[in-house]
Amino acid sequence: MKLFQTLAIATALLQAPTVFAQQTLINADAYLDVKKEKIINNISVLIDGNTIVKVAKQGTITPSKNTKVVNLTGKTLVPGLMDMHVHLTSDAEDNFLAAKGNSVPRQTVKAVKNANKTLMAGFTTVRNLGATGYAVIGVRDGINAGEIPGPRIWAAGHSISITGGHCDDNFSPPRAKSISGGVADGPWAVRAKVRENIKYGANTIKVCATGGVFSKGTKVGIQQLTEEEIKAAVDEAHLRGLIAAAHAHGTNGIKAAIRAGIDSIEHCSFLDDEAIELALKHGTYMSCDIYNTEYTLAFGEANGVPEENINKEKMVSKAQRESFRKATKAGVNMVFGSDAAIYPHGDNGKQFSRMVQFGMSPMQAIQASTLHSAALLQQDNLGQIATGFLADIIAVDGDPIDNISLLESVSFVMKDGQIYKQ
Structure with a gap:
């Protein structure tokens, strides 16, 4: 035999x-x-x-x-090209509140579509900073297996947030008892949530250090996670060989995240001189989405974005662009991050001209999306x-x-x- x-x-x-x-x-x-x-x-x-x-x-x-x-x-x-801040499971064109009822399978279908649109726009690598139900991790694995087309993806899993914070579900009524998958209060709970994300395939981590524009009842500039909680997330991510990003609009939250060892600050709307000095000292990267404000202010109301969120966007937009200009001039490590989903996927490249308009040379803008993004991801064979x-x-x-x-x-x-x- x-x-x-x-x-x-x-x-x-x-x-x-x-x-x-x-x-x-x-x-x-x-x-x-x-x-x-x-x-x-x-x-x-x-x-x-x-x-x-x-x-x-x-x-x-x-x-x-x-x-x-x-x-x-x-x-x-x-x-x-590389975009260090996208959300493939969402479409800006959808009705804002109705889309919050999309199931994980529905979000996954959108992610498959948007991954292809992103690749066709010339972005061969992206970082997906937050998605429900590990949807993008599944899409990433399908791309890696050659089953569907799309960019190379670093996927965060659930964004880590305090109860009632920017990345919690604050739109559902109390009786629904809806809690987002990344909610954690206290350093050890935060560590556990990082471990959970990694268990289910996350290859990057995101924390929500401050309030945000598109959440309900949060103030954009106010710190949420404590510095100790952010440090717990960063330490756990680094222990497992992953980089960590912090959603941070407000000055105090930005500084706390930098001191905690975060690898990149997302949005970075309200920077003061001390925050810039800290970023330079620690080598922190900044990812400032300075294009999407135009889409929100032009189409947000028609897409059902609530007045509260549009007003917060108006408050942030000018300050964020000025912060981008100051950070660029100071020589902070800058990467390309668009927050695609706040505007239509596939339009990522439109941000380049705004980066030039607000302080970068064309070469610097392209380097932000190639050399510097590869360095943030710690990849010496990309860019x-x-x-x-x-x-x-x-x-x-x-x-x-x-x-x-x-x-x-x-x-x-x-x-x-x-x-x-x-």
């Missing part, structure tokens, strides 16, 4: 198709070297499987007969078109340094060596 089994296995192996790593050669007019901060003309990029193996002048790489050649005449190659890096490459028509708005319309998308849009 053992002889027949051995022969059967050997026959199956002989009949199985031989799988070779697919080589792809991309020829383009230019590429953006985000590390050297310059455009390099007449470029070829050779990709083996999912990895860039050579970047050189056109004509210096001789492809084999099995190499797929992609000619992108008139295009500039840019590293795949550049260079030998040894993963083949996440997009293309635009022209020079994005000369015209940053070109990043709003991406014509070619490759992630992990696979072409998704051409």
Whole structure:
């Protein structure tokens, strides 16, 4: 019997198709070297499987007969973009209050759709900072398994909040006794919630350190989690090798989160000089969503956003943009974070022009979405078109340094060596 089994296995192996790593050669007019901060003309990029193996002048790489050649005449190659703050399970266009009744399966379907829209917009990596029922973790795993298209995802699971805080469910009536999955009060409860998120697949952690714009009954600038509670979350995340983000609009909450060792501050609306100095001292990253205010103020009322939330957006918008300007000028580590879901997914690239308008050079804005986002995620193989890096490459028509708005319309998308849009 053992002889027949051995022969059967050997026959199956002989009949199985031989799988070779697919080589792809991309020829383009230019590429953006985000590390050297310059455009390099007449470029070829050779990709083996999912990895860039050579970047050189056109004509210096001789492809084999099995190499797929992609000619992108008139295009500039840019590293795949990264958005460090999205919510794939929600759509800005939906009625604000009605959407809060969406089931986890319904949210998961939206996440599948929005993951694809995000990838087609040229964002090959995102951080999803909060979703109900681990929906995005399931979508992430489906993307990784090759079952659905989408960006590379760092997913937080449930956002951690105090009872009645920004990330709790304050819209349901008391009789419903509705409590969001991330609610925790006290340092050990916070640690337990971090552990629970990790148990179910979270590969990043988010805490809600202050009130927020789109919650009910919270004041944007007021601290919620104590510094001790934030530190408990950060310590637990770091112990498990994960980075942690803090939703923090208000000054005191921002400072508490930085002192607690948080890796990134989200929104960062009310910065004072001390907060900026702390961020510089600790190397903290800031992710400021300075585009979406325009969508909220233009369409929020029509989408059913309550007056309380629109008024809070009006209070935050100007201050947040000024904080962004101050932090950029001071040299704080800045990453690209859009809070997609507050405006339509797929429009992520529209934030680049606002980043330039409010203090960044075009190169700085692109670096925020490539080099600096990769550094925040602690990934040394993302964010550049260079030998040894993963083949996440997009293309635009022209020079994005000369015209940053070109990043709003991406014509070619490759992630992990696979072409998704051409």
